[in-house]
Amino acid sequence: MKKVNVNKIMTRGKAMFLAYDQGLEHGPVDFNDKNVDPHYIIDIAKRGKFNAVIFQKGIAEKYNEEIKKSKVPLLIKLNGKTNMRKGEPISKQICSVDEAISLGAVAVGFTIYAGSEFEPIMMREFSKIEEEAHKKGLVVVVWIYPRGKGVKGRSEKELMAYAGRMGLEIGADIVKLHYNRNKKDLSWTVKSAGKTKVVIAGGVKTGEKEFLSEVKDIIGAGGAGIAVGRNIWKSKDPVELSKKVHKIIFGK
Numbered sequence: 212m213k214k215v216n217v218n219k220i221m222t223r224g225k226a227m228f229l230a231y232d233q234g235l236e237h238g239p240v241d242f243n244d245k246n247v248d249p250h251y252i253i254d255i256a257k258r259g260k261f262n263a264v265i266f267q268k269g270i271a272e273k274y275n276e277e278i279k280k281s282k283v284p285l286l287i288k289l290n291g292k293t294n295m296r297k298g299e300p301i302s303k304q305i306c307s308v309d310e311a312i313s314l315g316a317v318a319v320g321f322t323i324y325a326g327s328e329f330e331p332i333m334m335r336e337f338s339k340i341e342e343e344a345h346k347k348g349l350v351v352v353v354w355i356y357p358r359g360k361g362v363k364g365r366s367e368k369e370l371m372a373y374a375g376r377m378g379l380e381i382g383a384d385i386v387k388l389h390y391n392r393n394k395k396d397l398s399w400t401v402k403s404a405g406k407t408k409v410v411i412a413g414g415v416k417t418g419e420k421e422f423l424s425e426v427k428d429i430i431g432a433g434g435a436g437i438a439v440g441r442n443i444w445k446s447k448d449p450v451e452l453s454k455k456v457h458k459i460i461f462g463k
């Protein structure tokens with residue numbers, strides 16, 4: 212199979228992605244009058260020089276013209292869930308690879324809850340998506356979030372490195388995972404992920420200083436970058452903050 216060009220959504224192996232699928236995952240609780248509007252996010256992605264913006268298919272379709280006009284590369288999340296259903300986590304496919312391509316995506320994303328009782332279902336769906344997306348030249352990003360019964364009793368360090376390695380073994384170009392805030396553990400995770408690039412998820416909004424120092428640590432530990440949402444679009448001045456993040460990741 213032809214090798215996919217990750218630089219469709221990376222710059223010399225580094226990445227800054229703006230995630231905006233929280234409306235589905237959490238409901239509009241994270242939003243205010245400004246950031247509830249996808250136009251606001253597209254504008255931040257463009258002016259903040261993000262390598263890609265992450266949407267579910269509905270926003271990618273309804274705001275397609277604006278996304279195309281912004282020229283920010285589009286990553287469409289192919290599965291998703293709400294937080295209303297309780298029990299072991301599962302995220303099912305809601306968008307096909309072809310639909311993502313028709314909406315202009317150059318990359319697709321998929322979440323796997325490693326350790327969940329439903330892990331095999333997500334693995335199976337991912338494997339089909341990965342094969343098709345790669346055949347069609349798309350970059351494949353996997354969110355690996357260890358959750359559910361199977362993760363009990365395992366350390367954060369072990370789970371983070373396992374997530375990174377999983378990304379490599381299942382054929383993702385980029386693996387997105389949560390950082391346990393230990394640089395040494397992250398370097399081991401990056402090593403474990405081999406040629407699969409590691410990007411870090413944001414989590415709930417923290418202070419700007421804390422967030423920027425975390426980005427520094429991520430890059431220092433060999434991470435390829437970040438794929439964050441709330442820490443950017445909930446900030447007072449998302450474009451200014453994005454410029455600071457850009458400087459840390461790309462040196463300018």
Ligand code: FBP
Pocket residue numbers: 230231232233234236237354412413414415438439440441442
């Ligand atoms: P944030 O930077 O806002 O945390 O976004 C990262 C992300 O992975 C989103 O893509 C996704 O919507 C969300 O976190 C899922 O959060 P969780 O499953 O932890 O509630």
